[in-house]
Amino acid sequence: MSFFKGQFANVVEWEEFRDDMIFWKWTNREIKKGSKLIIRPGQDAIFLFNGKIEGIFRDEGEYDIESQIIPFLSTLKGFKFGFNTGMRAEVLFINTKEFTVKWGTKNAINIPTLGLPGGLPIRANGTFNFKVGDYITLIDKVAGIKNTYLVDDVKLRITSTLDQLLMKWITKEGKDMFNLQANAFDISKGIKEDLDMMVLNDGINITGFNVMSFNYPEEIQEMINKNASHSMIGDVGKYQQVSMVDGIASGKVKGGGTASDMAGMMMGMNIAKEMIENVNKTKETSNEAKPNFCPNCGEKTGAGNFCGNCGEKLI
Template sequence: MSNSFSNQLRSVIEWNNPKSDILFEKWTQSGDEIKNASKLIVGPGQGCLFVYEGKVEGFFEKEGLYDLKTGNIPFWTTIKNLMYKFESAHKVGIYFYRKAEMQNIRWGTPSPITYKDPVYNFPVGLGAFGNFSFRITKAVDFFINVIAGDDYYPVKAIQKVILSRITQPISDFLAKASFSYVDIDKHRNEIAEFSKNSCRNIFNELGFELLDFRIEGTSFDQETKTRIGRISDMSAEAQAMKELGVSYQDYQQLEALKNMAKNEGGGNLGMQMGAGLGMGQMMGNMINEQNQQQNTAPPSQSNPNDPMQKLQKLKQMFEAEFIDEQEYKQKKQEILSQF
């Protein structure tokens, strides 16, 4: 028998000082104690169910002291009569349960919630964590649909029940939402409220009410982090090229030529030399294009054919890693020869 139950007086049934992490607990497995009991004490924030052969025969929902020998509780008299007719002492169970609101219960997604980012069009794996509050509203339904006859039911077990049902509405909301992964955190309250309301009827049928559901933080799985990192790198490169006046198409062509020139496994020296010439030509074209753009500037600006300006542009390309050190030195020497 659990230590949380009073065993000093066999005539009293009481859930004394229950542990804070227990929702439901069976009072006794001794039929004699039940038959001899004369009083029932239901404490504040508690309720009590009487179960015979797996069926709930009656329950107390209000706190107070009940006299079981007065005959005013029909189901109790019936249970006692049935017990006297059977030798088994395990056909009757008395279950106390917690009616009080359970607050700030921690939760976290056991696996990432997946959806497709509507802006970047790639799969996202989202993890989330937070807290929730709930209370049992229909003890009989909760006993039948959730507990299913177990001798005790801890608070942590309700986490699995809630998460198994609430992650789907979160996924549905994200799939239909028009914001990207970067907007998740500022919409956490909206996501949480939608998910809680979507599961209201489901939890009501199970016998409890989700009073509050909060998303405190989110995280992405490693694959999503990798994709986000690539997007950040590409955005930074695009910004750098924009400042240098280089198109992304030119940059891709330059990278392709550089990779071809450095590919020692190709075995075609002529192709590598051709790639190197093509790369040099492309670098020249890029600088010429910049010069042509500067030629359209107002006369008050400096001379676009000035070798110093060409050297400055060449240095910017080198610092942005569009060209390597050898290419930089070679083109620099060509410009210096113009002095």
């Protein structure tokens, strides 16, 4: 009999391992006497019988199935191997690591913006992280009908809803459409919570979501950059006047499309408003500074900047 010993034995292991594979199912084969289970680092093995979980094994190593695995299975702990008797079961191998996935909007998202009838076209990109959190739910909703599950399967589902979620959280609480990066943390946090609820029913947990950058059309980005640079100039009023004249003379404000034209108009109106306010402040300051009577001779002052009686400078 020693000649036949172990001739039907097999090795139960993750045979088609890939870094982007979330789980892989060892199936449609009979486990024979003397078979081994191999669990590698970053893997968990789940024994399934008739679609039900019999046991979950998390520690890496090599195990004798008859002596070290079967005694811990729920309904198969009393199973005895015979010479021609094997056990037909499935083993699901789970990748336990946290996956990091890059994402980016394929097309521009037109975010509703006051003064822009077609919305402000914005693109965004970043990363999200996920891992398997609930084995029972994963088996019930996904592994029951699939033999493998890839990162791309999760990414496809996530990215299919990102446009709607980005629009929801960008427009929430009236965020500044021309400075979204300042609100990136709050937007990311809101999207993460929504995504986590969405994939929770598949046994997946979203462990992180990050918006790395928001991208505007080139013409609008140039306007945003120029407008931002105003705060770095000492004489803002003067710089605004020069900037407007420069834009009109160079023709850069023409032909940019409806969105950029409207955005330019909005920025231009804001700049013009600031210029008028600056001029009015200057006049008010000037009027307040001129005395009604000459501090030198006491004569009543007129409209000039010097006293008509003694020539004293009034301003």
